[in-house]
Amino acid sequence: MTGKYHIVTFGCQMNKADSERMAGILESMGYTPTEDVNEAKLVLYNTCSIRDNAEQKLYSYLGRQAKRKHAEPDLTLVVAGCVAQQEGEKLLRRVPEIDLVMGPQYANRLGELLEQVEQGRQVVATEEAYIEEDITKPRRQSQVTAWVNVIYGCNERCTYCIVPFVRGKEQSRTPEAIKREIEELAQRGYKEVTLLGQNIDAYGRDLPPGGIGKGVGGKITFTDLLYYIHDVEGIERIRFATSHPRYFSRRLIQACYELPKVCEHFHIPFQSGDNDILKAMARGYTRERYRQIIDQIRELMPDAAISADAIVGFPGETEEQFQHTIELVAEIGFDNVNTAAYSPRPGTPAALWANQIPEEVKDDRLQRLNHVVQQGAAKRSLRYRERVEEILIEGRQPKEPYPLMGRTRTNRITFIHSDREDLIGKLVKVKITEVRPFSLTGTLLHD
Numbered sequence: 317m318t319g320k321y322h323i324v325t326f327g328c329q330m331n332k333a334d335s336e337r338m339a340g341i342l343e344s345m346g347y348t349p350t351e352d353v354n355e356a357k358l359v360l361y362n363t364c365s366i367r368d369n370a371e372q373k374l375y376s377y378l379g380r381q382a383k384r385k386h387a388e389p390d391l392t393l394v395v396a397g398c399v400a401q402q403e404g405e406k407l408l409r410r411v412p413e414i415d416l417v418m419g420p421q422y423a424n425r426l427g428e429l430l431e432q433v434e435q436g437r438q439v440v441a442t443e444e445a446y447i448e449e450d451i452t453k454p455r456r457q458s459q460v461t462a463w464v465n466v467i468y469g470c471n472e473r474c475t476y477c478i479v480p481f482v483r484g485k486e487q488s489r490t491p492e493a494i495k496r497e498i499e500e501l502a503q504r505g506y507k508e509v510t511l512l513g514q515n516i517d518a519y520g521r522d523l524p525p526g527g528i529g530k531g532v533g534g535k536i537t538f539t540d541l542l543y544y545i546h547d548v549e550g551i552e553r554i555r556f557a558t559s560h561p562r563y564f565s566r567r568l569i570q571a572c573y574e575l576p577k578v579c580e581h582f583h584i585p586f587q588s589g590d591n592d593i594l595k596a597m598a599r600g601y602t603r604e605r606y607r608q609i610i611d612q613i614r615e616l617m618p619d620a621a622i623s624a625d626a627i628v629g630f631p632g633e634t635e636e637q638f639q640h641t642i643e644l645v646a647e648i649g650f651d652n653v654n655t656a657a658y659s660p661r662p663g664t665p666a667a668l669w670a671n672q673i674p675e676e677v678k679d680d681r682l683q684r685l686n687h688v689v690q691q692g693a694a695k696r697s698l699r700y701r702e703r704v705e706e707i708l709i710e711g712r713q714p715k716e717p718y719p720l721m722g723r724t725r726t727n728r729i730t731f732i733h734s735d736r737e738d739l740i741g742k743l744v745k746v747k748i749t750e751v752r753p754f755s756l757t758g759t760l761l762h763d
């Protein structure tokens with residue numbers, strides 16, 4: 317039973333990477349992609365449960381397709397990802413039209429699960445599972461830049477966060493498997509890889525000691541991994557996310573400085589600028605420690621871009637404590653901060669606390685923080701004006717008159733006055749002519 321498929325992806329880079337793998341599996345089974353959801357014979361929602369609004373959006377999308385299924389009974393409905401893991405069987409009771417509910421650890425096994433569905437069963441796959449090395453070929457969105465998972469899951473217990481419940485225990489891929497994947501990408505013409513982990517600094521802790529490991533007890537660390545994969549020929553840029561301040565090391569900063577392909581961009585979420593809130597979140601660092609990390613980075617790489625995530629309205633947050641977050645953002649000078657109002661998540665400790673903050677207070681703080689973030693980013697962008705930057709051209713963007721789109725090493729999106737499609741996948745020098753808070757515009761130095 318094949319035909320056209322349509323995937324809707326919510327959430328983070330992990331989910332995007334999983335969707336690419338699942339698309340690869342579907343295509344190896346003979347399915348072909350369609351942009352039009354109503355034309356698809358198989359609709360897959362790869363879901364996110366980090367905040368309630370992401371979850372609610374899923375239900376409204378799903379409702380429409382469930383209705384369509386009454387008129388087209390051969391439509392296959394799949395719910396994958398983090399809401400699938402969180403809700404499991406309950407999803408089937410809520411939307412009985414669903415054929416398959418599968419947690420993130422089953423992304424590689426979509427094929428076998430669909431075979432069970434074809435035998436006429438409704439399937440729920442949410443048991444904790446070991447993630448097998450990928451033998452399928454992902455269908456990647458870009459032909460220039462690719463995600464590469466290095467560690468799955470998260471063993472932290474931040475009191476607001478659902479991720480450990482839905483993504484399971486940490487599981488590192490072996491350095492050999494990671495390098496092999498990067499070599500294959502290079503052979504196929506990819507120029508950039510982004511190494512992914514929810515807490516990438518935890519890489520290697522669960523692997524046996526030995527080999528190239530230089531960490532405690534001879535274990536491999538994320539820093540060792542960077543040295544190990546760095547020289548793959550053809551790959552020009554290496555990025556990684558997400559770093560956790562609790563485990564971020566000086567050795568890692570040194571490695572980023574020494575290794576020419578590792579880009580000067582650090583995504584290090586701080587979540588709050590107040591030490592008591594950080595403690596209640598169980599983050600394991602202070603605002604002072606966070607500032608020290610940024611200082612250490614800037615000592616070696618003064619121009620490095622720093623981005624982060626922050627939450628406002630965590631239970632008990634006072635106006636004064638919120639001001640500490642505002643102060644930290646103003647002091648550091650971030651290139652970008654992803655901000656969010658705290659959203660209570662089922663099964664997480666903070667969701668049960670009595671000192672929840674009213675929605676209107678959270679919204680107001682969010683707006684005020686966004687304003688400071690935007691101002692800070694605009695200021696940071698100024699440094700690019702009139703500068704010549706090395707841009708990796710990723711593709712076209714339909715909005716004329718700047719058809720080419722790429723990024724600086726520091727991850728600023730850059731639009732270029734040129735229609736030279738032959739430059740896609742190439743590193744070019746661009747003179748920056750216009751700056752905005754989160755993007756730049758420029759002209760090719762040698763057209």
Ligand code: SAH
Pocket residue numbers: 366367476477478479514515558559560585587625626627656657658659660661
């Ligand atoms: N592993 C990363 C974050 C993954 S989740 C880290 O430790 O930093 C991505 C972001 O979503 C988090 O950084 C946090 O800012 C936000 N987030 C997570 N849980 C949330 C919640 N319950 N309410 C609001 N934002 C949340």
Ligand code: SF4
Pocket residue numbers: 470471472473474477478479480514515560
């Ligand atoms: Fe969530 Fe904390 Fe793990 Fe990040 S480190 S995924 S915020 S539990």
Ligand code: F3S
Pocket residue numbers: 326327328329330331363364365366397398478479482483
């Ligand atoms: Fe969302 Fe799951 Fe990522 S909850 S942020 S898709 S790990």
